[in-house]
Amino acid sequence: MIVEVVGGTQERPEARVVDVDNLTALHLALGEVTDDEAAEVLERAGLGRFQDSDTVLLDVAALHAAAQPRATSEDWQAQWDVMIAKARSKGWLSEDGATVRVHVESAAGA
Structure with missing residues (x-):
């Protein structure tokens, strides 16, 4: 499963969840957006928040x-x-189970 934040210079960035049947991997893919744009879009969509530039x-x-x-x-x-x-077993799930820590990958050109 992939959470994408995509957009370009002429587009308003958006967050979407794709590859929903692939539950063997989970990450955030960033298209042509800045980290600040991605953070705003994720929070506005209610999907999550950046922990740092590599982790959401x-x-x-x-x-x-x-x-x-x-x-x-x-x-x-x-x-x-x-x-x-x-x-949870890898320590990626918060103690209360509300959030899961995932890495950020570039989706540019994907």
Whole structure:
């Protein structure tokens, strides 16, 4: 699953959740946006916030709400639960389970 923040010089940046059936990986992909634009868009969308330039804290409930309605896999919820359990075991999930820490990648040219 990928959270993208995309936009260009002529576009208003937007956040979207894509590749929702791939629950083996999770990251934030930045298109042609600045870190400040990405941070604003993520917060405005309610999806998360930057921890630093390489790390974002995504809101687990908001991510689930954005992805689940578009999922096509019959066992999507079970796969989601496995992904969240893995994040917890790796120390990427906050203690209260509200946020998951993910890395930031460039989506430019993707």
